[in-house]
Amino acid sequence: MTIRVAIAGARGKMGQEAVHTVMKNAEMELVAVLDYKDIGATLGDTDIFPDSYDVPVFTDMEEMHDAAEPHVLVDLTSPEAVYKHTKKALELNIRPVVGTTGFSDDELKELARLSEDTGVGCIIAPNFAVGAVLMMKFAEQAAKYLPDIEIIEMHHDQKLDAPSGTAMKTAHLISSHRQTHEQGHVHEKETLEGARGANYDGMRIHSVRLPGLVAHQQVLLGGEGQLLTIRHDSFNRGSFMSGVVLSIKTVIKTEKLIYGLEHIID
Numbered sequence: 001m002t003i004r005v006a007i008a009g010a011r012g013k014m015g016q017e018a019v020h021t022v023m024k025n026a027e028m029e030l031v032a033v034l035d036y037k038d039i040g041a042t043l044g045d046t047d048i049f050p051d052s053y054d055v056p057v058f059t060d061m062e063e064m065h066d067a068a069e070p071h072v073l074v075d076l077t078s079p080e081a082v083y084k085h086t087k088k089a090l091e092l093n094i095r096p097v098v099g100t101t102g103f104s105d106d107e108l109k110e111l112a113r114l115s116e117d118t119g120v121g122c123i124i125a126p127n128f129a130v131g132a133v134l135m136m137k138f139a140e141q142a143a144k145y146l147p148d149i150e151i152i153e154m155h156h157d158q159k160l161d162a163p164s165g166t167a168m169k170t171a172h173l174i175s176s177h178r179q180t181h182e183q184g185h186v187h188e189k190e191t192l193e194g195a196r197g198a199n200y201d202g203m204r205i206h207s208v209r210l211p212g213l214v215a216h217q218q219v220l221l222g223g224e225g226q227l228l229t230i231r232h233d234s235f236n237r238g239s240f241m242s243g244v245v246l247s248i249k250t251v252i253k254t255e256k257l258i259y260g261l262e263h264i265i266d
């Protein structure tokens with residue numbers, strides 16, 4: 001069966017890479033693009049893609065569903081749009097593969113419930129790069145032995161959400177093996193607000209935003225006289241594409257919400 005794929009956010013940095021990836025994949029067909037702006041009738045009408053990319057563009061998901069009948073919606077948009085898109089897709093029986101970050105815990109719970117109720121599979125992957133998933137898993141394991149942890153995530157300066165979805169997911173995984181405890185000195189006091197970063201169960205998360213960066217994270221685990229640093233770098237957005245392809249192929253066989261690529265990689 002050819003998997004009929006739609007992409008939301010196709011004009012973006014990740015979206016462009018995903019468009020080319022799906023177009024090149026023999027097991028998939030890019031049948032539609034969802035945008036919120038009028039960018040022309042097809043992707044080829046934009047300056048970004050070759051004229052030959054005659055993929056229809058829709059601004060309404062229901063219209064897209066009726067006309068293009070996609071099996072999967074890959075969402076690479078913005079924290080503002082993603083919850084609404086994912087919910088709507090589940091209601092329309094389109095399986096979401098979501099790379100967009102910035103969900104609240106309540107939104108994730110609500111989408112998991114909706115996916116379970118409808119039996120429509122959904123994959124939400126805060127990071128599609130296999131190396132990043134390994135970094136998170138290694139940190140999760142190491143936290144059992146070195147529970148004092150600070151996460152430093154570093155991204156390009158166009159990123160809208162902070163902390164990154166990867167940092168949030170890392171903290172979430174680690175917290176399952178680490179007793180909640182405050183770190184640093186009990187009388188510690190910030191003389192400049194934010195100096196100690198965000199507090200997740202006592203773990204600190206620091207977000208760096210600079211031009212030139214793509215996506216990078218270090219997990220620092222401190223112990224008596226020692227420091228373990230687990231680091232991952234994505235130098236380009238090609239690093240995420242094998243995870244996008246795997247997620248599209250997996251979501252088709254899934255009937256519930258899966259949060260994190262670690263649940264689907266071998």
Ligand SMILES: NC(=O)C1=CN([C@@H]2O[C@H](COP(=O)(O)OP(=O)(O)OC[C@H]3O[C@@H](n4cnc5c(N)ncnc54)[C@H](OP(=O)(O)O)[C@@H]3O)[C@@H](O)[C@H]2O)C=CC1
Binds near residue numbers: 008036077081100126
């Ligand atoms: N899971 C993963 O591995 C990765 C996830 N990401 C995440 O993916 C998301 C996109 O990242 P990136 O490509 O860098 O961001 P970009 O800003 O480059 O791209 C987002 C695109 O989505 C468009 N967009 C915004 N709202 C809508 C909407 N309602 N419908 C359709 N399109 C919309 C934007 O259009 P306009 O600019 O005109 O508003 C833009 O073209 C982010 O949340 C980022 O954190 C990024 C890399 C890897």
Ligand SMILES: O=C(O)C1=N[C@H](C(=O)O)C[C@H](O)C1
Binds near residue numbers: 166215
């Ligand atoms: O915005 C990005 O670029 C990225 N976003 C994801 C995140 O928030 O973790 C994944 C990756 O870090 C790149």
